[in-house]
Amino acid sequence: MSIMKVHAAIARALSDNGVETLFGLIGDANLYMVDSFIRDCGGRFISSANEAGATLMGLGYTNVSGRLGVVSVTHGAAVTNTLTALVHGVKARVPMLLLCGDTPVEDRENFQNTGQRDHILATGAGFEQLRSPRTIAEDVATCFRRALTERRPIALNIPVEFQWDDTEYEARPYRAPHTRGLVPESEDLDNAIGIIAAARRPVVLAGRGAIDAEARAALIRLAERLEAPLATTLQAKDLFRGEPFDLGICGTLSQPVAVDTLIEADCIIGFGASINPYTLSRGAFQKGKRFVQVDSDPAQIGRYMTPDAGVVGDAALTADLFRNWLDEAEIPGAGARDQALADRLETASPWEGLRTPDASERIDMPRVVQRLEQAFPRDRVLVTDGGRFLTEPWKNLRVPDPRQFVITLAFGSIGLGMGHAIGAALARPNVPVLHVTGDGGFVLGGLAEFNTAVRHKLDIVTIICNDGAYGAEHIQFRNKNMDPALSMFEWPDFAKVADALGGQGFTVETFADLERALAAIETRDRPILIDLKLDPDAMPELP
Template structure:
């Protein structure tokens, strides 16, 4: 077969069924072959950055490798923000990019693609010869998973129509769960846990699968300790009556009180970054045990008292086993008194009762969304000042139904993630929460992509008519914030013009109506929340 066909078959043989991208003369043939010869789905984006974000979102939403295809030159440089974000987020993804012919040195799309890619922190892999196409694709896939970052496979355009004998080369992802061996690290961790009087058990994104979560909760109950989660593992223990909720700068007041009383934190699958540790305040006067399957996390942000390399669930069960063997009593912290304190605080947080005539604001909006949207919704959040309230109080049924897109601190990345999520999890309700600036920067260009591909999800624009983070900085210094404010077009009408369905919302009743209408919509829905830039909750 031709090389472009071999590339398509190699993707299919490695389990790829959905390919995001934007075609050009260096990638159109293998993208076409992926659809025609391999029965794959090609999701055509409006911008290469959007396509790359879609592939990243697909990986996060499905646990399968997101793949993207772009041509050379400016197409590749358009992906650099997404590649940098994916690298910082440590998300595996495969980007196949064409490259100009080596002999065509003066091609106006020629650029040092390797240099661009490596500058983002992503990995670079060269398709070496036509004969090694299948091997090189399997290698790039292996690197994406094992290095936990995007890998770019560079494909010279002149290879595409050459003949090659194709033989499948498949890389299979190995079992990553490991049993913790006997070691000094394990002994130190058990000793610290046994000596603790006010231990707290923390779970991060690396501990959200069902087996791990169940084992961690068993361990916490045996230890008689409360549980908490990082932001990225939010609502993992929502049904537990001694759940403190988010541990970090987004903690509720009652959780902060309990966290400060702890003398030990046992963290499973959590990086312990400055936001989780509240800029160091939550590490003070505590001994910290960190458990992770990725040794690169140890000492990355915080020096701990014991670091245990191993699977979260199996390590939690091992801790429980040794506590039982040594007959170590529970600490007594977890109990009716703590449960009552937490329940009372939760009731106070959700006590707001929005009336239909009330003007819309973030707390009321989140309360209404929680009640009106399907319980199994998948929440994808963009960047912006509006995030504090939804991150704290917008509920999800499981952390895998929650995605943040701020690893690079950029706004405008959420729409790509939402589309990737909707493609990877068809039929599930997806909610994309963005700001007005983020929507214009990155969401607007891809909204029609969702329309074209028949993706039915809801975008909620938190529209305060400003770049909110900059607006509040001007206000804090008693400066005129005009430079941060904008008179945007009517986003509801824009959504209609792009083939979706738009709603402009100024009251709680209008939001309820829009959410109700979104349940039966057959096209993407956009809900434009008109908010006051001087009445937005503080972002922690």
């Protein structure tokens, strides 16, 4: 037990819970805690330009590292600035801890006073109040427990007047329980085994809830035993990369050979996958099939569609249990891994039909993405903002591991990419981050934080898909044969802006320009921005 100031005790509680990196923006309600976290605990503080950006950084850090992202902000407008990011975190089911300062309780007329609890709860995030200086260690541990088990952001509200009080501090870090002992034994399990045994053209599908190494290996074993191909949701992109019968993404982004196979399938066995309308290709993959859905979270089973059998269980253990039952019953393989499918997968190419461009040609999305895939380092983190440019990057930019792929569209908002990219860069400090955004998204949420990436010397390459318009609105005007001028903008020269902010910027109009920009990536020593000048009337269709 130690006697220390409250601000130092909060910093120590973070450190005792394994926090090494803290994101945020300092103000009078948190500056001493942040200083203690750096000076006394040896932590690293990543200062943002805006509290929204800091919150997104925390979410990006959780996404890529698997450890809890932690953010600290002061009170009032600092808290309300975090709200869009919190809603995204709730909808994306990403754990995070937000430490909020609060105005003094006795100062009713403080001009930064606002109902912080009401604001935060309205986003769907959880809220905890620091009860007293004596409960710091317990209250911080409670937030860690809630964030990790509820899979959403949790805010800890800290009154500013506590900061310089003395308190007794004793470490009480949260210890996560082992949860992999969840093995199903029920009528649902029996039904699932019966459905799987009867399938003649099954597909084993992995979602974000089945991307760890043990689950991957178990699903491969089950697919081999069933003689079935493998597929993933978009969120589990490239989990089975390199496997001989990997169909890739199942859904609206499926490649042609995957589309044919999935339409012909008679059973889909999903692990850790919500099986939403996009995964089902808006119903096209649902017809004529039976579905087995396995998830450790019972709330996810039947969330979007009612499966024929829903099994609550750990992905790896349940897959191995299915395999063992098939062996016990001597059920033969389905034979869906035939030579014809192997040949089609072997020869399939996402670039089929793309012509090699002349240097003077104007750029287009498919061929730009092809060159990015070829030129950017293979070990990468891919972070995508929102916009109508997404089809090609999602389909054809590969990642070595699904944790190195970050989608920022859970709330349907643009402008969330740069914050996530910074968090991702801190989570994987030796891996370059490829951040793909639109022009509107970059101005909305990326511009201010690009300098944050510069200040902290992060290895981020930002690709702006610049069609000079808000794409979804441009599409709607065009679909109604209306003038899209209201959706179009004359932006500043983003390359010059990047230079002014301390990075390195390139304007790309032709494929010769693109090659010069890609050459600079090989010798990069600061964040790079590549501004792709695209035709708003020649963009790919939305997925």
